[in-house]
Amino acid sequence: xxxxxxMYVSQGIHGIAYGMVLFLVSSGVTLIIGMMNILNMxxxxxxxxxxxxxxxxxxxxxxxxxxxxxxxxxxxxxGMLMERYLLRALKGYGAIGELILTVGVSFLIIGLVKIVWGxxxxxxxxxxxxxxxxxxxxxxxxxxxxxxxALSFLVLGIMALLLYKTRVGKIVRAAVSxxxxxxxxxxxxxxxxTLVFGxxxxxxxxxxxxxxxxxxxxxxxxxxxxxxxFIVVVVGGFGxxxxxxxxxxxxxxxSSFGVQFLSQLAPLLMFIFMAIVMTFCPHGFFxxxxxx
Amino acid sequence: MxxxxxxxxxxxxGVVLILIPKFCGIYYTNFFVGFAIMAVFSQALNLELGYTxxxxxxxAMFFGMGGYGTALALQxxxxxxxxxxxxxxxxxxxxxxxxxxxxxxxxxGVAFAMLHVAFSMLLYMLALKLRAITGGEDGIAGFPTPPFxxxxxxxxxxxxxxxxxxxxxxVLGICMWLxxxxxxxxxxxxxxxxRDNPKxxxxxxxxVPESKGLVYILGGAFAGAAGAVFAxxxxxxxxxxxxxxxxxxxxxxxxxxxxxxxxxPILGAAFxxxxxxxxxxxxxxxxxxxxxxxxxxxxxxxxGFMGLYRDIKAKLAATSSDIKI
Numbered sequence: 001x002x003x004x005x006x007m008y009v010s011q012g013i014h015g016i017a018y019g020m021v022l023f024l025v026s027s028g029v030t031l032i033i034g035m036m037n038i039l040n041m042x043x044x045x046x047x048x049x050x051x052x053x054x055x056x057x058x059x060x061x062x063x064x065x066x067x068x069x070x071x072x073x074x075x076x077x078x079g080m081l082m083e084r085y086l087l088r089a090l091k092g093y094g095a096i097g098e099l100i101l102t103v104g105v106s107f108l109i110i111g112l113v114k115i116v117w118g119x120x121x122x123x124x125x126x127x128x129x130x131x132x133x134x135x136x137x138x139x140x141x142x143x144x145x146x147x148x149x150a151l152s153f154l155v156l157g158i159m160a161l162l163l164y165k166t167r168v169g170k171i172v173r174a175a176v177s178x179x180x181x182x183x184x185x186x187x188x189x190x191x192x193x194t195l196v197f198g199x200x201x202x203x204x205x206x207x208x209x210x211x212x213x214x215x216x217x218x219x220x221x222x223x224x225x226x227x228x229x230f231i232v233v234v235v236g237g238f239g240x241x242x243x244x245x246x247x248x249x250x251x252x253x254x255s256s257f258g259v260q261f262l263s264q265l266a267p268l269l270m271f272i273f274m275a276i277v278m279t280f281c282p283h284g285f286f287x288x289x290x291x292x
Numbered sequence: 293m294x295x296x297x298x299x300x301x302x303x304x305x306g307v308v309l310i311l312i313p314k315f316c317g318i319y320y321t322n323f324f325v326g327f328a329i330m331a332v333f334s335q336a337l338n339l340e341l342g343y344t345x346x347x348x349x350x351x352a353m354f355f356g357m358g359g360y361g362t363a364l365a366l367q368x369x370x371x372x373x374x375x376x377x378x379x380x381x382x383x384x385x386x387x388x389x390x391x392x393x394x395x396x397x398x399x400x401g402v403a404f405a406m407l408h409v410a411f412s413m414l415l416y417m418l419a420l421k422l423r424a425i426t427g428g429e430d431g432i433a434g435f436p437t438p439p440f441x442x443x444x445x446x447x448x449x450x451x452x453x454x455x456x457x458x459x460x461x462x463v464l465g466i467c468m469w470l471x472x473x474x475x476x477x478x479x480x481x482x483x484x485x486x487r488d489n490p491k492x493x494x495x496x497x498x499x500v501p502e503s504k505g506l507v508y509i510l511g512g513a514f515a516g517a518a519g520a521v522f523a524x525x526x527x528x529x530x531x532x533x534x535x536x537x538x539x540x541x542x543x544x545x546x547x548x549x550x551x552x553x554x555x556x557p558i559l560g561a562a563f564x565x566x567x568x569x570x571x572x573x574x575x576x577x578x579x580x581x582x583x584x585x586x587x588x589x590x591x592x593x594x595x596g597f598m599g600l601y602r603d604i605k606a607k608l609a610a611t612s613s614d615i616k617i
Contacts, residue, residue, distance in 0.1 A: 086587065090594050096547050097594035103544060104586030111580025227536070234406045268417050271410040278410070279395065282403035 006139055011256045017145040017214075019252020020152035024207035025225055026232040026244045027159070028200030034239020035176045036193055038087065038098050044226025045106035046201050050075040050208030051217045052113055055122050064127045072205030079201030083194050106222075113219050122217040148210045155206055156245075159199075163241075172196060176239055231270060235277050237284030247285065309461055313454050321457050322525075327565045328464045329522050334542040334549070334557035335471050336514035341543070342552035343475060344507045345487040347405035350412030351515050352538035356419065357385040358516030359529035363432040364425070374440045374450060378463065378520045385516020386509050393505040409536070416534040431530025450524075460521050467517050472554060474510065483507055487552070548589055550598025559597045563589075 029043050053071035058064060082105055090097040130147050133140040163169040175182045175192055183189040208221075215221060232251060236243025251270055258266035277285070313321040333355055340346040361384030365377040396407060419426045426432065440459055441447035448455050474480055482503055485493040494500050523529040532538065541564070542557070549560025571581040593600035 086591070089591055093594035096551060096596070097590050100544065100547050100586055100590045103540075104583045104590065107579045107583030107586065109583075111577050111583055115577065115580070231406070231409075234402060238402070264421065265417070268414060271413045275407060275410040275414075278399065278403045278407050282399040282401070 015253035015256030019249040023248035041102040042106040044222035045109040048222035050205035051212040075205035076202035237286035240286035243286035333518035350408030354515035355519035356534035358519030359523035362520040381520030386513040389512030550596030553598040
């Protein structure tokens with residue numbers, strides 16, 4: 001196969017892997033914003049926290065799979081505690097308090113992480129099964145990136161099944177469209193909110209663990225991802241998982257091919273894309289119009 | 293009586309401002325200039341965010357534009373007077389707002405906010421890449437600071453920090469007063485009306501998009517003034533001034549102080565500056581202290597300091613009327 005094709009394929013795989021991780025983060029943001037109307041500025045900080053948890057679990061047990069399993073759960077518990085004890089205290093005061101609070105929490109997490117783990121770059125080793133390259137029809141694929149893509153699809157499949165095929169999923173979807181009405185029907189909406197918040201953070205946690213071996217773990221890990229995830233949610237439309245998915249993949253491909261062809265302007269492509277979309281459809285691709 | 297009290301307050305404030313360098317030493321005088329710059333920057337944002345609800349999430353681009361305009365004017369035009377440089381910075385920031393406003397006043401809400409993030413990112417990248425003009429990552433430093441002079445009357449050396457303090461305070465004070473004045477005019481009422489109910493303001497015969505555009509340009513110009521003074525103050529302007537962080541600082545200041553109130557952003561700026569200063573003295577974990585303080589403040593004052601003040605006042609009024617009955 002020609003080197004040109006090989007380049008396209010490998011950049012494509014990089015792009016899709018990044019896009020899938022981006023979608024894991026942004027799906028949590030979009031679920032939380034669609035359902036609870038909370039713009040969670042701390043989401044990316046939780047994403048970073050999970051990578052550190054994973055590092056710690058591996059340091060203790062030496063097992064990557066255990067880290068992959070446990071770190072997102074620990075992170076989700078932290079997130080649920082924050083929702084239960086901090087965000088709920090602000091109910092009824094509007095978006096400003098929530099915004100300040102979540103920014104405060106993200107500062108707090110970054111500060112704590114710097115105290116506990118320091119500011120240096122920590123490496124996470126993937127197990128030998130996932131290391132190296134795999135050769136399919138004359139092309140080399142990095143196994144770990146393929147694993148990330150597969151893992152994301154697996155998680156998404158489970159989430160989609162839960163959301164569209166079960167009773168809990170039905171309640172969640174109903175709450176996204178009108179939480180007051182669902183509450184009036186006798187369903188414990190505060191509990192559902194806490195659970196959805198936890199699931200959103202859990203998704204970010206999985207993304208954090210998945211990206212950790214590629215980028216290594218450091219306190220600034222969340223900066224790029226947090227910004228990207230918010231842009232995805234806004235461009236895709238608030239509360240729309242479909243929109244978040246499509247835009248995540250587009251962004252992943254844009255960034256990987258952008259680095260290849262226009263390395264000078266690569267970071268700009270995403271913003272130009274967003275500016276164009278926002279100018280012509282202000283509510284995002286799949287967003288419903290807000291009532292003014 | 294009230295008028296006399298008001299005059300006493302203004303005179304006292306003036307005396308305090310004049311005496312600050314005498315009593316506080318040069319370090320805290322400069323600290324105060326930093327605070328005044330952030331207060332004007334936050335207030336300019338509050339005109340848009342709080343009074344008119346234009347969710348400008350990229351105010352740093354106007355701040356940076358003001359700074360770059362001033363620095364470039366001083367660097368490239370020989371014999372540029374100080375006020376001329378300042379005005380060229382403000383003018384550049386207002387020009388940017390003017391260019392953006394036909395596009396931006398068409399959208400509202402989240403799209404407005406995110407477009408600002410996009411444009412400020414765009415400008416950030418431009419400032420980073422257009423090395424020949426902006427100096428890239430190093431920014432523009434060491435441009436000459438001319439004396440403040442009115443030809444034939446007076447010439448004050450601005451390299452002296454004390455003189456610069458008085459100059460900065462006067463310029464920023466004038467900006468602050470102008471913004472106060474704007475909120476008191478009928479136009480200020482229209483701004484608040486647009487925030488509360490744009491449709492009704494439209495039916496009353498006011499032009500909503502044009503008014504929004506005007507507020508946008510004014511906010512941009514005042515943010516540019518803050519940036520211009522900042523560039524003169526530091527004798528440096530770099531891409532750091534256009535980052536997302538520099539956009540979020542005044543937003544947080546405004547929100548913590550109390551959005552949509554005139555004294556809120558000033559209080560918020562004071563809170564942040566003092567907190568950062570104190571934290572820097574005792575620990576290098578500034579983020580941790582900031583995060584904790586933000587959480588504590590928001591739990592006790594979800595609507596900002598001014599909201600808390602209003603609540604306490606309402607509660608006091610309620611209890612005193614209870615006693616009367």
